Amino acid sequence: MSVFRYAAVVLAVGSLAGVIYAVASGAGQSSVTAQRFVNLQEGAKPHEGFRRAHAKGFCVAGEFLSNGKLAPYSTAQVFQPGKTGFVGRMSIAGTNPTAPDLRSPVRSLALNLGQGDADGWRTAMNTPPVMAVGTPEAFYEQLSALAPDPATGQRNPQRIQSFFASHPETQAFLAWQKSYVPTQSLATERYHSINAFYLLGPKGQRQAVRWAAVPAPDTPAQPLTALNPDDPDALQAEFLARVKQAPAVFDLIFTLADPTDNENDPTVPWPESRPTVVAGQLLIRAAQPETKGQCKDINFDPLVLPTGMAATEDPILRARSAAYAESYRRRARESL
Numbered sequence: 001m002s003v004f005r006y007a008a009v010v011l012a013v014g015s016l017a018g019v020i021y022a023v024a025s026g027a028g029q030s031s032v033t034a035q036r037f038v039n040l041q042e043g044a045k046p047h048e049g050f051r052r053a054h055a056k057g058f059c060v061a062g063e064f065l066s067n068g069k070l071a072p073y074s075t076a077q078v079f080q081p082g083k084t085g086f087v088g089r090m091s092i093a094g095t096n097p098t099a100p101d102l103r104s105p106v107r108s109l110a111l112n113l114g115q116g117d118a119d120g121w122r123t124a125m126n127t128p129p130v131m132a133v134g135t136p137e138a139f140y141e142q143l144s145a146l147a148p149d150p151a152t153g154q155r156n157p158q159r160i161q162s163f164f165a166s167h168p169e170t171q172a173f174l175a176w177q178k179s180y181v182p183t184q185s186l187a188t189e190r191y192h193s194i195n196a197f198y199l200l201g202p203k204g205q206r207q208a209v210r211w212a213a214v215p216a217p218d219t220p221a222q223p224l225t226a227l228n229p230d231d232p233d234a235l236q237a238e239f240l241a242r243v244k245q246a247p248a249v250f251d252l253i254f255t256l257a258d259p260t261d262n263e264n265d266p267t268v269p270w271p272e273s274r275p276t277v278v279a280g281q282l283l284i285r286a287a288q289p290e291t292k293g294q295c296k297d298i299n300f301d302p303l304v305l306p307t308g309m310a311a312t313e314d315p316i317l318r319a320r321s322a323a324y325a326e327s328y329r330r331r332a333r334e335s336l
C-alpha cells in the first residue's frame with residue numbers, strides 16, 4: 001500500500017471512529033440524563049423504596065364523569081360522555097417520605113384514568129400553573145442551586161439568588177409563588193398540568209391545551225377540623241376524614257391555546273382570555289395510606305396518553321418520562 005493510500009485508510013477509519021464516539025457519547029445532545037436527575041434528586045442518602053421526588057403521598061380512587069364537551073376536540077374514550085374510573089395519588093414535593101405536610105411549597109394530584117384499558121391516561125399535576133424554567137438543563141441547574149450544601153446541610157441563598165437572576169424566564173413562576181396562599185385542605189387546591197399537550201379531534205384537527213383540576217364551586221373551604229401544625233400528616237388526615245363524609249370533587253378544566261401561544265414553553269402562562277372547556281368532574285370517593293392503596297406501584301408517566309391525545313415537543317415532557325422511569329426502576333428494585 002502506498003503511503004498516500006495508507007494515510008487515506010487511516011483517515012477514513014479515524015473519522016468513522018470519531019462519528020461512532022460522537023454518537024455513543026451523545027454529542028450534540030443534552031448532557032443531562034435521567035440518571036443524573038435522579039442522582040441529584042435522591043441526594044446522598046436515598047429513601048429506599050420510595051419515589052425520588054414527591055416521596056410523601058397517599059392513594060386516592062374515584063371516577064371521572066365526562067360531560068362530553070371535549071369530544072369535539074378529542075376522540076379519546078375518556079372524553080366521550082360517561083364514566084371512567086381512576087386510581088390516583090396526592091403528594092407533596094420533596095424527597096422525604098415523612099416530611100411535614102404543611103411545610104411543602106408544592107402539592108400534587110396524579111391520576112391513572114382507565115387503569116387496565118389500552119387507552120389509559122396518566123397525568124401528574126402540581127399546584128403552580130407554570131414551571132420556573134423550560135428546559136431539562138435549566139431545571140437540573142435549578143435543582144442543583146436549591147440542593148443543600150453537603151458540608152453545612154443548608155441551602156446557599158446566594159447560589160439560589162444568582163440562579164434566578166440569570167434565568168429571567170422564572171418571572172411568572174416567582175410571581176405565582178409570591179401570591180400563592182396554601183389552602184387548608186388538599187381538596188381545595190388547584191392542580192395544573194403545567195406542560196401542554198395536544199387533543200386530536202374527530203376531523204383530524206389538533207388543539208394545544210393545558211388543564212387543571214379545580215375544586216368544584218360548592219367545596220367547603222374550611223378543613224373538617226382545624227389543622228394541627230405539629231402533625232406531620234395534617235393534610236393527609238384531613239383529606240382522609242373529608243372523603244369519608246363526601247367525595248372530594250374537582251372540575252377538570254381545559255384551556256385551549258391560541259396559535260400565538262407557545263405550547264412548548266411551560267414557563268409562560270397563557271392569557272386569561274383563552275377559551276376554557278369544563279370536560280367533567282373528578283370525584284374522589286376513597287383515600288388510603290400508600291401502603292394500603294393501589295397507587296404505590298404506578299409510574300405516573302406524563303407520556304402515557306390515550307388515542308386522541310398527543311405530546312407536544314416541550315422537552316420537559318421527555319425528561320419527565322425518562323426520570324420517572326429511572327426513579328421507578330430504583331424504587332421497584334428496593335421494595336415491592
Ligand code: HEM
Nearest residue numbers: 051053054089108110124125126193194319323324327328
Ligand atoms: C424535568 C422536570 C421534572 C423532573 C426531572 C421530575 C422528576 C420526578 C421524579 C423522578 C418523580 C418520581 C417518579 C416516581 O418514582 O414515580 C416525580 C414525581 C412527580 N412529579 Fe415530577 N419532575 C419534573 C417535572 C414535573 C412537573 C412539571 C410536574 C407537574 C406538572 C411534576 C409533577 C410530579 C408529580 C405530581 C409527581 C408524583 C407522582 C406520583 O404521585 O407518583 N413533575 N417527578
